[in-house]
Each structure stands twice: as C-alpha cells, then as structure tokens.
Amino acid sequence: MIIPKHSRNVYDAAVRAVGARVIEVKAAEELEAAFGPRTAMVYILAGPNADEGPLSTRAIAEVAKGKGVPVLVDAAAEILTIPNVHLQAGADLVGYSGGKCLRGPQTAGLLLGRKDLVRAAWVHSAPHHGFARGLKVGKEEATGMLMAVEMWVRRDHTAEWSRWTSWLEHISRRVATIGGVTASVVQPVGxxxxxxxxxxxxxxxxxxxxxxxxxRELFDGDPRLALFPARGEGEGSETGVSINPYMLSPGEEKIVADRLYAFLSNPTRKDPDAPLAPPVADLSGQWDVGIEYAAGTSRHVLHLRQRGNEIDGSHQGDFVSRDLSGTIDGDAVRIRSLYTEENGDALVFTFSGRIEGDS
Incomplete structure (x- = not known):
C-alpha cells in the first residue's frame, strides 16, 4: 500500500490492519518507483496537501491508473460533494464518516466509487463472513446513514450557514463586552x-x-462545553478558545455565551505568570522509567540534559525514539515528548512529578 508522506495519520492503521505493508513516498519520482506487482492500493488523506502539487490526488491517480492500481481517498472529515470532487480528480474510491459533517450515525459511513471495488468491500463485510464481519454496520445504522444522505441533499446549506454565523455572532457580542477580550469569526479553508x-x-x-x-474547566463543568484551545496569530502571546457551531442545537449558543462570559468576566488566576524557581537538583543523565498503561506495562528510557530550568533530550520507547522537552520549577518537574501522526501514529507522553531525595 502506497501512502504519500502528507497523508500519514493515525487512521491509516485501519488500512494496515489487514496486513498491508506501507510504502511511504515523498516525491513524484519515489511514487513511480514504489509500484510493484503486489501493490494493492494507494491511500490519500483528503486535504490541502492532496489538492495540488506533485503528489496531489489527480497526479497520483494518473500514475496509478497506468499501473492498474486503485486509489482510495479518505474524506472522512469532509462535506459530501455531488458530483464528487475526489472521483472527478481520478480517485477510484472515496470514504466519508457518517458522524461528522453528514451528522448521521457514528458507526456508519459511505464508500463511493467504482462499483466492482465497492462490491468487493461489501463481500468482505457483514452479512458475509469476511475480514470486516466484526465491524458490521447494523440495519439501524444503515437506515440512519441513508436518511442522513437524504437530509444532506435536501438541506438548505446557505440558510444553515447563516444560522451558524448568527450563533457565533451572539457569542461574540456577549464576550466582547469584557475588557481585554476580542472575538472574530473565522471562515474555513477547504x-x-x-x-x-x-x-x-x-x-x-x-x-x-x-x-x-x-x-478544560468548561469541559469538566455542568453543562459540559467542548471548545478548542486557540492562540493568536501574531508575535504576541495571546491565548484563547475556538468555538465550532455545527454540532450545536438552537438555543445552545446562549449557554455557551453565558458560560464563557461568566468564566472570563471574573477569572480565577490558575496560570499565574510567575518566574520559575531555582531547580533543587540537576536531572541530567539517563533515567529508567516504568510505565503502567490501562492494559499492560513497559520500560522506557529518558536521556535528559538540564540547563537551568530547561530540560531537553530524548525519550526511547518500545519501538521508536523521539525528542523531549520540559522544565524544572523548584522541585516540580514536567517533561513532554511527542511522536506525531505523520509517522502513521501519534504518541504523546507527559511526565510530571516532584523531586524527593534521589528520586
């Protein structure tokens, strides 16, 4: 299975689960050389990187068709386009999530494209006893998915967009009355x-x-609000939150506005901008770390270099090594490492604790 570098993500594990070996390509010349007699498919994650350039969907599809290899576009997070933009660009198959933009069942989705390939996917899933039998979509979800598509094609998307915008403007007017708070509506790209x-x-x-x-505080509150952390775009250090309206029901914009206003109009200073205290120890060196997961245990190694309050180094796990960074504030230690999803998986570790004696 060939995947362009820009399309590696945590969800390509679903394709690897059938036993396929991933061949990652970073340039057009690598793409041409990657095809072989056992190449089953090219996987592309829909997005700006797949829209143009030497490894766009259109460019890849042109090469793949000459090799007789199908191209699948993962458009799970996208809106459904009719006629379909990815099939028009040359893809053989395109998949959509049922529970995102279509707002249908979370356990269902759509697979569109070449009839023979769609039929092949069906043969290997319920009601047949192929690989995907254990991932069966029930009759209830299938019916819900059909209804979601029918609602999508009948929906007045312009009116819906205006309604979403009006909700955001209501929240904006409410919180913008707080001195030092700014709010702006951001239009999407792609x-x-x-x-x-x-x-x-x-x-x-x-x-x-x-x-x-x-x-975090609003997510843990009652009623629970799910917002995204945000940052300003300039050199400054502005912080904030981002609000997405398309899962809101009418009237819930007032709840969001009131909760956010109450939080920001009388904030509890939970993140004071105080200087870090002198470190009580030098943690430079190799540290063996025992990790207990929800299911299982492991031993990792942290190679640390401390300079004042700053810590950097490497984190060696079971299979891969990655950079780490952190701080020591008096006796309080916080270290974080990140293995990004462009490698086909995402592993984020945060280690925190306090120094006591030699531990």
Missing part, C-alpha cells in the same frame, strides 16, 4: 470540517488563565 468558527482571545498575563485551562 472541505474538511467545513464550518465557520469563533476565535476568542485574551492576554494570559492580564487574565491569569490560558485557553487550555479554560477549555
């Missing part, structure tokens, strides 16, 4: 998660609280 959004920003030094903390 087809993925296509919805306007509201970015609410403030100075963390003035308010003593970050967007990450606000998002």
């Amino acid at each position: 087809l993925s998660n296509r919805t306007p959004s509201l970015k609410v920003l403030w100075d963390p030094k003035r308010f003593g609280i970050s967007g990450e903390t606000v998002a």
Whole structure:
C-alpha cells in the first residue's frame, strides 16, 4: 500500500490492519518507483496537501491508473460533494464518516466509487463472513446513514450557514463586552470540517488563565462545553478558545455565551505568570522509567540534559525514539515528548512529578 508522506495519520492503521505493508513516498519520482506487482492500493488523506502539487490526488491517480492500481481517498472529515470532487480528480474510491459533517450515525459511513471495488468491500463485510464481519454496520445504522444522505441533499446549506454565523455572532457580542477580550469569526479553508468558527482571545498575563485551562474547566463543568484551545496569530502571546457551531442545537449558543462570559468576566488566576524557581537538583543523565498503561506495562528510557530550568533530550520507547522537552520549577518537574501522526501514529507522553531525595 502506497501512502504519500502528507497523508500519514493515525487512521491509516485501519488500512494496515489487514496486513498491508506501507510504502511511504515523498516525491513524484519515489511514487513511480514504489509500484510493484503486489501493490494493492494507494491511500490519500483528503486535504490541502492532496489538492495540488506533485503528489496531489489527480497526479497520483494518473500514475496509478497506468499501473492498474486503485486509489482510495479518505474524506472522512469532509462535506459530501455531488458530483464528487475526489472521483472527478481520478480517485477510484472515496470514504466519508457518517458522524461528522453528514451528522448521521457514528458507526456508519459511505464508500463511493467504482462499483466492482465497492462490491468487493461489501463481500468482505457483514452479512458475509469476511475480514470486516466484526465491524458490521447494523440495519439501524444503515437506515440512519441513508436518511442522513437524504437530509444532506435536501438541506438548505446557505440558510444553515447563516444560522451558524448568527450563533457565533451572539457569542461574540456577549464576550466582547469584557475588557481585554476580542472575538472574530473565522471562515474555513477547504472541505474538511467545513464550518465557520469563533476565535476568542485574551492576554494570559492580564487574565491569569490560558485557553487550555479554560477549555478544560468548561469541559469538566455542568453543562459540559467542548471548545478548542486557540492562540493568536501574531508575535504576541495571546491565548484563547475556538468555538465550532455545527454540532450545536438552537438555543445552545446562549449557554455557551453565558458560560464563557461568566468564566472570563471574573477569572480565577490558575496560570499565574510567575518566574520559575531555582531547580533543587540537576536531572541530567539517563533515567529508567516504568510505565503502567490501562492494559499492560513497559520500560522506557529518558536521556535528559538540564540547563537551568530547561530540560531537553530524548525519550526511547518500545519501538521508536523521539525528542523531549520540559522544565524544572523548584522541585516540580514536567517533561513532554511527542511522536506525531505523520509517522502513521501519534504518541504523546507527559511526565510530571516532584523531586524527593534521589528520586
């Protein structure tokens, strides 16, 4: 299975689960050389990187068709386009999530394209006893998916967009009355998660609280609000939250506005901008770390270099090594490593604790 570098993500594990070996390509010349007699498919994640350039869907499809290899576009997060933009660009198959833009069943989706390939996917899933039998979509979900598509093609998308915008403007007017808070509606680019959004920003030094903390506190509150942390685009250090309206029901924009206003109009300073305390120890060296997961355990190694309050180094796990960074504030230690999804998986580790004696 060939995947362009720009399309590696955590979801390509679903394709690897059938036993396919991934061949990653970074340039057009690598693409041409990657095809062989056992190449089963080319997988592309829909998005700006697949829209243009030497490894766009159209460019890849032209090469793949000459090799007799089908191209699948993963458009799970996109809006459904009719006629379909990916099939028009040369893809053989395109998949959509039922539970995102279509707002249908979370357990269902759409597979569109070449009839013989769609039929082959069906043969290997329920009601047959192929690989995907354990991933069966029930009659209820199939019917719900059909209804979601029918509603999609009948929906007044222009009126819906105006309604979403009006909700964001209501929230914006409410929070913008707080001194030091700005709010602006952001229009989307591309087809993925296509919805306007509201970015609410403030100075963390003035308010003593970050967007990450606000998002977490509102998510843990009652009623629960799911917002995204956000940051300003300039050189400044503005923090904030981003609000997406397309899962809201009428009237819920008032709940969001009131909760966010109450939080920001009288903020509790949970993220004070205080200087870090002198470190009580030097953690430079090799540290063996025991990790307990929800199911299983492992031993990792942290190679640390400390310079003042800053820590950097590497984190060696079971299979891969990645960079780490962190701080030591007096006796409080916080270290973080990240293995990004462009490698086909995402692994984020955060280690925190306090120094006691030699441990």
